[in-house]
Amino acid sequence: MDNLESILSENRVFSPAPEFSERARIGSRAAFDELVAEAERDFEGFWARLAREFVTWDTPFTQTLDDSNAPFFKWFADGKLNVSANCIDRHLPAKADKTAIIGESDDGSVTHISYQELHDRVAKFANALKAQGIEKGDRVVIYLPMIPDATVAMLACARIGAIHSVVFGGFSAEALRDRINDTEAKLVITADGNMRGGKKVILKGQVDKALEHGCPSVEAVIMLEHIGGVATGTSSVKELTWAEAIDGQPAECEPVMVEAEHPLFILYTSGSTGKPKGIVHSSGGYLVNAAMTSSWVFDLNDDDVYWCTADVGWITGHTYVTYGPLALGVTQVIFEGVPTYPDGGRFWDMVERHKVSVFYTAPTAIRALMKLGDEVPNKYDLSSLRLLGTVGEPINPEAWVWYHQVIGGGRCPITDTWWQTETGAHAIAPIPGAIDLVPGSCTLPLPGIIADVVDDHGHSVPTESGGNLVIKKPWPSMLRTIWGDDERFQRTYFPDNLPGYYLAGDSARRDQDGYIWIMGRIDDVINVSGHRLGTMEVESALVAHPEVAEAAVVGRPHDVKGESIVAFVVVKGDRPQGEAAEAMVKTLRDWVAEQIGPIAKPEEIRFGDNLPKTRSGKIMRRLLRGIAKGEPPEGDTSTLENPAILEQLMGND
Ligand code: ATP
Ligand code: MG
Numbered sequence: 018m019d020n021l022e023s024i025l026s027e028n029r030v031f032s033p034a035p036e037f038s039e040r041a042r043i044g045s046r047a048a049f050d051e052l053v054a055e056a057e058r059d060f061e062g063f064w065a066r067l068a069r070e071f072v073t074w075d076t077p078f079t080q081t082l083d084d085s086n087a088p089f090f091k092w093f094a095d096g097k098l099n100v101s102a103n104c105i106d107r108h109l110p111a112k113a114d115k116t117a118i119i120g121e122s123d124d125g126s127v128t129h130i131s132y133q134e135l136h137d138r139v140a141k142f143a144n145a146l147k148a149q150g151i152e153k154g155d156r157v158v159i160y161l162p163m164i165p166d167a168t169v170a171m172l173a174c175a176r177i178g179a180i181h182s183v184v185f186g187g188f189s190a191e192a193l194r195d196r197i198n199d200t201e202a203k204l205v206i207t208a209d210g211n212m213r214g215g216k217k218v219i220l221k222g223q224v225d226k227a228l229e230h231g232c233p234s235v236e237a238v239i240m241l242e243h244i245g246g247v248a249t250g251t252s253s254v255k256e257l258t259w260a261e262a263i264d265g266q267p268a269e270c271e272p273v274m275v276e277a278e279h280p281l282f283i284l285y286t287s288g289s290t291g292k293p294k295g296i297v298h299s300s301g302g303y304l305v306n307a308a309m310t311s312s313w314v315f316d317l318n319d320d321d322v323y324w325c326t327a328d329v330g331w332i333t334g335h336t337y338v339t340y341g342p343l344a345l346g347v348t349q350v351i352f353e354g355v356p357t358y359p360d361g362g363r364f365w366d367m368v369e370r371h372k373v374s375v376f377y378t379a380p381t382a383i384r385a386l387m388k389l390g391d392e393v394p395n396k397y398d399l400s401s402l403r404l405l406g407t408v409g410e411p412i413n414p415e416a417w418v419w420y421h422q423v424i425g426g427g428r429c430p431i432t433d434t435w436w437q438t439e440t441g442a443h444a445i446a447p448i449p450g451a452i453d454l455v456p457g458s459c460t461l462p463l464p465g466i467i468a469d470v471v472d473d474h475g476h477s478v479p480t481e482s483g484g485n486l487v488i489k490k491p492w493p494s495m496l497r498t499i500w501g502d503d504e505r506f507q508r509t510y511f512p513d514n515l516p517g518y519y520l521a522g523d524s525a526r527r528d529q530d531g532y533i534w535i536m537g538r539i540d541d542v543i544n545v546s547g548h549r550l551g552t553m554e555v556e557s558a559l560v561a562h563p564e565v566a567e568a569a570v571v572g573r574p575h576d577v578k579g580e581s582i583v584a585f586v587v588v589k590g591d592r593p594q595g596e597a598a599e600a601m602v603k604t605l606r607d608w609v610a611e612q613i614g615p616i617a618k619p620e621e622i623r624f625g626d627n628l629p630k631t632r633s634g635k636i637m638r639r640l641l642r643g644i645a646k647g648e649p650p651e652g653d654t655s656t657l658e659n660p661a662i663l664e665q666l667m668g669n670d
Contacts, residue, residue, distance in 0.1 A: 029456055030454070031430070031431075031453065032453045032454075033449060033454075034428060037403065037430060037449065037450055038451070040450075041449065041450025041451070042316050042450065043316075043451050044450040045450070046452065046453075048451060049448055049451040052464035053464045055464070061082050062081075063464070065093075067305060068092075068093055068301070068302075068305045068493065070309075071308035071309050071344070072103055072301065072344075073098065073102070074096045074098050074301075075099065075102075076095070076096055076097035076274065078094065078277060078301070080094055082491065084491065087491075088506075088510070088517065089497065089498065092277060092302035092493045093277040093301045096276075097275060098277065098300060099175070099272035099273060099274050099275065100172075100300050101139060101143075101175040103308075104172060104175075104343035104344050105117075105132060105135055105172065108346040109132060109136060112132045113131060114131050114133065116129045116130065116348045118165045118350075119348065119349070119351070120164060120165040120352075120353070121350065121351070121352050121354070121371075122212065122353045123213060123214065123353050123354035124215075130165055135169070135343075138169045139169050139176060139270075140173075140176070140268050140270035141266040141268055142170060142173035143172075143176040143177050143270040144263070144266035144267060145173075145239070147177055148262070149237050150203070151174075151204055152177070152178070153177060153178030153179065154178065154180065154279075155202075155203050156179070156180045156200040156283065157182070157202055157203065157205075158183075158184055158196065158197050159174075159181050159182070159183045159205075159206045159207075160207045160220060161183075161186060161207060161329070162208055162211030162353055163186070163211075164208075164243065166208070166241055167183070168329065168338065168339045168343075168351065171183065171282070176272050177273050178279060180280045180282060180283060181281075181282045181283075182196060182282060182295070183282070183335070184196050184285075184330060185330025185331065185633070186211065186220055187632045188330075190224075190226035191227075191230070192655045192656065193223055193227040194227035194228075194231070197235060198231075198232055198234070199285075200295065200500060201234040202234055202235060203235065203236050204239065205224055205228075205235055205237075205239075206240075206259075207220050207224045207238065207239070207240050208240060208242075209241070209242055209243055209244055209246070210243065210244045212244060213353075213354060214354065214358035215358055215359070221240055224238060228253055239256075240257070241259040242259065275300050276300075276301075277299060278301070278497070280298065280300070281298050281299060281300045281303055282298055283500045284296050286438045287438070287631045287632070287633045287656060288655065293653075293656065294505070295501065296496045296499065296500075297498050298494070298496060299493075301493070302492075302494050302495070303442075303493070303494045304340060304344060304494075305493045305494065306443075307336045307344060307441070307442050308341055308344035308345060309442075310336075310442045310443040310463065311336075311337065314406070314432055314443050314446050314449070314463070315337075315341075315342075315375050316450060317342065317345050317347045317375060319346070319347070321347055321375050322348050322349070322350065322374050322375075322401070323348065323349045323374070323376075323377075324352070324367070324371070324375070324376050324377070325337045325342075325406075326352065326356070326379070326382065327377070328633075331438075332437070332441070333377075333409070336442050337377060338351065350373060356382055361386060361393050362396060364378075365399060366397055368401065369398045373402060374401050374402060374404070375402075375406070376404075376424075377406035377407070378407065378408075379407060379408060379633075379634050380407055380409060380411070380412040380416055381410065381630070381634035383407065383416045383419070383420050384413075384560070384566060384567055387416060387566075388566040399425075400426070402425060402426070403429055404429055405421070405424060405430070406431065406433075406434055407432075408433075408435075409634060409635060411537070411553045411557075412433055412456075412457065413553075414456035414457040415560050415561045418456055421456070430450075430454060431454060431456075432446050432449050433447065433454075433457075433459045434446040434459065435523075435533070439496040439510065439519075439521075440494065440495060441494030441495060441496065443463060444463060444468065445460070445468055445533050446459055446463060447461065448463070457534065458534050459534075459535060460533065461533070467488060467489040468489070468533065469486075469488075469489055469518075470483070470484040470485065470486055470487075470525050471485050471515070472484050473514055474514060474515075475516045475518060480528065480529055481527070481528060482526060483525065483526040483536055483551060484524065484526070485515075485520060485539065486522075486524065487515060487519060488519040488521065489517075489519075495519065522539055523536075523537070523538055524539050524541075536554065537638075540638075541553075543570070543571070543572035543582055544572065544580045545572075545582060546577075546579060550616070552569070552570045552571065554613065555582060555609065555613070558608070558612040558613050558617065559586060559608075559609060561612065562608050564588050564589055564601070565588055565589070567587040567627075568585065569636045570582055570583070570584045570585075571585075571638050571642045572642070573620070573642075573646055574646065582617065582619040583619060583620060583621045583622075583623070585622075585623050585625055585628055585666060586622055586624055586625070587624070587625055587626065587627055588601065592624045592625065592626050594624075601622075605619070606618050623666055623668075625665050626665065628641075628662065629657055629659065629660075629662050630658045631658060632656055632658045637657060641666070644663065
């Protein structure tokens, strides 16, 4: 691509507080620079050292990286380990009584699960899986709500070498069936249903429907009785309840040691840009980065109470709920409900009650909670917090500053973590005790991650110009392939025009300090009269207006300019209509012109009650591109959260 123009300027810098740095794992820029230098000096030696530091190996590896069949890289290939033993057994007996998981349900009831209890539950369930004939390498689909049992099910699979594929509980029967069939899963683990915002959501019915439509590989279903009152035995295959499955099973289960490259799981991407891809992750390399980044980026210590609000159905819920924090033996919160029930103070109430110290959530949640006003969080004691994190989308500086001031009391660093299902773990993120923060930038690549911004031929672009975000060398937790589709893996991530670099699919720029700014998906770049603009920057300007809650921007073909900008805006309060809408359009066009220049002025602005989002909360701009052109949106909508919004934005309601 040509160079992108950068129109967003953000100069506020937040340096790590000395109190934070003093006790941090990596507590200075010099310490950080030394790690970067170590990785440069001896790339393999660096990763081998970390792999020994963060993972307990049953058979130590002798070879670090095998690149003989690039881009199908292998890491630590002759080593053997068990991931569940790393997350549980190695903390025993020392941490037997330490709380591993604080589970809070929708209705506010709380359970504490110690590391010993977690061990026993995982062992029993792993034995139950074995009793159903599940063996090393078999695929198991997990379709469960965000409850501790989901983590138990994942770890039980890992214990016996079965490959799990978690399907987000909000997905429909069709999405579930596609994933079951793509993985050829032998077993499905589900629940009768779950509670969200005081309402029952039935999960088992979706499984029945999926199986009715044909899932020939499935031999059995295990259903957790979680809400009660839902009949089992209605699908066409063998069914048993979780309680029946573990009945009589011992609380010991010898972990199966697997090769480092043995797949730990398959996880489908969120589908923002197209048909979801079944991303395959390894056991050894994946765990190295999961544990290392949890330690470095979240600075997790023994006395922290950590809470990541992501669902286990997403990569964030894999790496930063199940695997990373448990590998470090910390205490974490797992929450079944929604941030707005019983009211918009739920998150902050939970932070206060559980004394959460490290909190990780998505920009979409931050913007939604910001919209409710400062009074809500101000009612709670948030003084236990010491570090905040975000993931999933670029965070616009307005939301960043609100998160920093109102939630973090101005004292907590914010780690804006850039990564993907494919990277397995954080790739670009500020290490909080070491790196100065600038709102809106995910700052610097982690030591050992050789990221760059390049043109379409792989040449680094100049400072401040936009280009393709790439990672030039392999890293342990990188995806190994797309399940069943090596060809798509190569074509998508290692295209011929780049010299063996991993292509992330995002556009980015680097500033004078080397800081990386994610500008959006490569597809989201808009070319207005020869100026290439990132959607993110126009959106940030819109959201900076006091009356705007959220905005999405797309390009529309234009005879003269090439493309023009169309903005979809959600305001705080009611959606403006008629004259009020016209007035608001004028205000916002002028505002954007003032904030970043006339070139970025949207040609059209439409208002909606919300925006089309994936179930993981990301804006689906590819659907908005159709709407902007006056065409019905096309392509895969199976992961869309709120289909009705498309009609409203098309102007049909
Ligand atoms: P699909 O690949 O199917 O379109 P997806 O890319 O939304 O789905 P994920 O792997 O969950 O699925 O998301 C990774 C993407 O999220 C990144 O490529 C990037 O676009 C965006 N992202 C994640 N974290 C950040 C961040 N901190 N800043 C900016 N963008 C981010
Ligand atoms: Mg993606």
